[in-house]
Each structure stands twice: as C-alpha cells, then as structure tokens.
Amino acid sequence: MSEDFISSQEQFLKEKVSQSDLEQMVLGKQKKFSGLLTREAAMKLVAFDEGFVQQKRVASRPMKLSSLKDGDYVTAVVRVKQINCSREFERDGRKGKVSNVLVGDDTAEKTLVLWGGDADFAERKLERNACLRIENALVKNGELHSNLYAKLSLEENPPSVLPDYFKPAVPLSHAREGEDFFARIITKGRLIEFERNGEKRFVLNLTVADDSGEKTLVCWNRNAVIVNFLTEGDVIKVERVSANNGELQASWNTHILAHAKNHSLKELEFTPLSQMKEGNAFVQIILTKLFEARVSRKCQSCGSQVPPEEEKCNCRGSLREVFFITAEATDAFDSSSKLRLVIFGEQAQDLLGLKQTLVSPQTIFDLKRPYLEGKTFKLKALAKKREDGRIELVAKQIRSW
CATH class of the missing domain: 2.40.50.140 (Nucleic acid-binding proteins)
Incomplete structure (x- = not known):
C-alpha cells in the first residue's frame, strides 16, 4: 500500500473521528476478522465505512512474479502447480480457513495464500495446471495473499509463456506416493472426530475404484470433511496422494477435487x-x-x-x-x-x-x-x-x- 494512500486515508479519518475512537474502530475490525488483518488493512476498512472512496493503486496489467515487492497490491496470471489441503482454525472465538497454493509463471514460483472464501474457491475450482488470474493480491513476505478486495478467476485462454505443470493421472492400481488419480466412491465410512495436541481432527475412510481395481483411501481433516458431503458413486480427483505401508491417504499435502470432470472412468452402471x-x-x-x-x-x-x-x-x-x-x-x-x-x-x-x-x-x-x-x-x-x-x-x- 503506497504511503500517499495511507496518508490520505488517515487524514480523512482524523477529520471524521477522534484518535481514540479511531483506534477502537481499528481494533474492532481486527477482532471481527479473527486477528488476520494488519493495522493498515483494518484502517482501510474503517475508512471505507466512513465514506473514503479513493481507489487503491493497483497494477492494471498482470505483473511477473519475479518483479513483485512486499506491500504492493498486484494482478498476476499464473499456473497452479500444487494445492495443499485447507486448514481450519479458530482465533478469538472465530473460525477461519486458509489454503496454500504453489503457483508459477515464466519468471518464478510463489506461494499464494488464500483466506476464507478464497480457500473455498481453491477447494471447489482449482486443480493442477489450472490457469488462475488473481487481482488485487497483497505481496507479503514474498508471498501473494488474498484479502477482502482480491478477486480470483480461472483463465480459459492462458498465455503461452506460462509453465506446464500437467501430470497425467495414473490407474488406481498404480497409485504411489505423490501420484494423481481419478476414482469413483464405492463406499463411504463415518466421519470420526477426535482431538490431538488440543486440536480437533477428523478422519473418514473411503473405498474407491476405477477400471483397474478398488482401494481404501483414508482421508484426514479438511479432506475428510469435504468427502463427507459426497455420495457413493461420485467421482473425485486426488492430487499428490500419500502412501503409508501400501495404504493410500489424503493428508495435509493432498488436494481432493469433488465431482471431478475430464476423466476416463466408465459411467455409473445401474443394475436392472x-x-x-x-x-x-x-x-x-x-x-x-x-x-x-x-x-x-x-x-x-x-x-x-x-x-x-x-x-x-x-x-x-x-x-x-x-x-x-x-x-x-x-x-x-x-x-x-x-x-x-x-x-x-x-x-x-x-x-x-x-x-x-x-x-x-x-x-x-x-x-x-x-x-x-x-x-x-x-x-x-x-x-x-x-x-x-x-x-x-x-x-x-x-x-x-
């Protein structure tokens, strides 16, 4: 955020409210968003509520990842290389969600940190090699962070210079550590909730199958919650599966895409x-x-x-x-x-x-x-x-x- 923008919004607020009231309003905003807002971001929301409408200085054209500087609000067009499972948390009595996505362009690779509803977008829409446009992302500690003003969208016609992270899905019978595969849910177990190190955890077992065979997939935490909403017969895509003593697991670094498309699985067969x-x-x-x-x-x-x-x-x-x-x-x-x-x-x-x-x-x-x-x-x-x-x-x- 540019210094002249910060200065102009602070001047605007000083003319509207007292310094003590301003501090209380800023703290109120930070508390509302579970402490995830910086003081500058909270002040910006207060200024917006009070009628401050000056636009941010955002790059109108996509910037290269190698040229990003901390504090900038930027637009970028990138390829998705890796999606980690979202993590749910609670702070000051409020629940939140965060997801880390590794993205790249022809100049560099960066971590894209998605918060709240943007983490939902990653769960529902993103998969390996998708082309993503993010507008108004904040550069922080060398990472791209979504925020209240960020906008995510899938690019249908990606620039040819972007790297290709495509990885072919393997048959379920060949699934090993780090592989991707498509499978249909055959049976779904019960969602089990437990506590470890003071944190709430979840686990759910699936039986999944494709034309090559049938296997058990153990889903942990947010992945378990996601598949619990699915029904037997639904198709999932599993990216970067974990393997433990021959057992397939969807762990923290595994991305499960529900209702997956573009697969070669046979259509669900109905018995007469x-x-x-x-x-x-x-x-x-x-x-x-x-x-x-x-x-x-x-x-x-x-x-x-x-x-x-x-x-x-x-x-x-x-x-x-x-x-x-x-x-x-x-x-x-x-x-x-x-x-x-x-x-x-x-x-x-x-x-x-x-x-x-x-x-x-x-x-x-x-x-x-x-x-x-x-x-x-x-x-x-x-x-x-x-x-x-x-x-x-x-x-x-x-x-x-």
Whole structure:
C-alpha cells in the first residue's frame, strides 16, 4: 500500500473521528476478522465505512512474479502447480480457513495464500495446471495473499509463456506416493472426530475404484470433511496422494477435487431390477406408489415390535424408534420391473423435507405423496430377500432426484 494512500486515508479519518475512537474502530475490525488483518488493512476498512472512496493503486496489467515487492497490491496470471489441503482454525472465538497454493509463471514460483472464501474457491475450482488470474493480491513476505478486495478467476485462454505443470493421472492400481488419480466412491465410512495436541481432527475412510481395481483411501481433516458431503458413486480427483505401508491417504499435502470432470472412468452402471440379486447395487427407479410412512418401535433386547400404545417392551428392554417409508419402485428403463422399496431414518425424513414440526409425519407424507409419485431417483440400495423369498430394496443412499 503506497504511503500517499495511507496518508490520505488517515487524514480523512482524523477529520471524521477522534484518535481514540479511531483506534477502537481499528481494533474492532481486527477482532471481527479473527486477528488476520494488519493495522493498515483494518484502517482501510474503517475508512471505507466512513465514506473514503479513493481507489487503491493497483497494477492494471498482470505483473511477473519475479518483479513483485512486499506491500504492493498486484494482478498476476499464473499456473497452479500444487494445492495443499485447507486448514481450519479458530482465533478469538472465530473460525477461519486458509489454503496454500504453489503457483508459477515464466519468471518464478510463489506461494499464494488464500483466506476464507478464497480457500473455498481453491477447494471447489482449482486443480493442477489450472490457469488462475488473481487481482488485487497483497505481496507479503514474498508471498501473494488474498484479502477482502482480491478477486480470483480461472483463465480459459492462458498465455503461452506460462509453465506446464500437467501430470497425467495414473490407474488406481498404480497409485504411489505423490501420484494423481481419478476414482469413483464405492463406499463411504463415518466421519470420526477426535482431538490431538488440543486440536480437533477428523478422519473418514473411503473405498474407491476405477477400471483397474478398488482401494481404501483414508482421508484426514479438511479432506475428510469435504468427502463427507459426497455420495457413493461420485467421482473425485486426488492430487499428490500419500502412501503409508501400501495404504493410500489424503493428508495435509493432498488436494481432493469433488465431482471431478475430464476423466476416463466408465459411467455409473445401474443394475436392472429384473436382474437384482442380494447385495449392494446402484439403481435408477421411478417411485410409482408410496404406501405408508410410520415409526417402527423395536425392542433392542428381544427384537420384538412394540405397539405405539405401549411405553415399554414386556421384557423391559429399551426401545429403538426408526422412521421409515415404504414404496413401490419401478425400473426407470423397464416399466414391467417393480420391487418394494424401504427408506429408513434420515433419508426418509430428507425425502419428505421432515423437520421438527407439530404436524404428524403421516400428514406431511400425505401432502407430499402427489409430488413424489412419478419422480425418478438414483440411489444405492441393498437388495435383500424377504421371508416370502421375494427381493426388496433398502435405500442406503439417495444420490439425486
């Protein structure tokens, strides 16, 4: 930030507020942004709030990375070489997120530090060799830092002089330390939260597969949180995977891109209902009839069903209540193939949009029935045999509707 800009904004503020009030306002801004703002940046926000509108002196044309100087606000067009997993933190009771991205042009390589929403951009949009335009980045300690005024965008027509960081993805069976690969999520474990050295940590296990085979991928911390929002069948790109005794891990230096494109994986295959056997399968069905929505009350000791009017089981065992929906599912590609479908728990509640309400679940079910019947769903289901020998489907994960 240029000295004349700082001087002009300070002069503006001195004419508007007292020195003591100014200091309190600056401290207030720094506290609001979890202590991440320098005094100059906080003062700039205060000045903006008070009506100071002078524009920053920003380079109108992209600058070369080798020519950057600390304190400058710059525009740069770069290639992405490496994306580290975002790190979440808490400071003064406020949560934040930061991600380090190694970028380069034809003159140098620099670390791009992305804060808050800009770290979200890195998680959702960036991958190795992407061309990135960043406007109004602050040069600090030789690094580029995003800030409240920075703007990130992907460049569709990158300059030819930029370096090429492309690295071909390998088959999953050949994935080793530092490799990139595409894979489809086959099964997703439970997100486990734990504490280490006073910090909150997360871990989640995936089973992933491509045409070459199937492997376990252990995802840590922010990577675990990201994949927890995905569903079985989704495609991910894993950049710079870690390997520990043959086990693949997504650690702090691994970048996971959700809903990855430009891959050569086979499309998700749906099993026809007419060919359904016991086990897990992906199916595409039409909900042709919705039968009922109710709560099952089952004794956890003896397994008996307990009527609604009874408070306890005769064996005095504790009860487990589960909300579920029963329906008729028709194969989306073969209207003659139909199976009974059961949807339990949160999936059933999500299907109805059921939240805490005074209206009974059956009433909401009756209201939603005309809307849901006839709709097409993609889901992962467990096919199991009933006592009469017929196959029924239990929804494990509804992918889309």
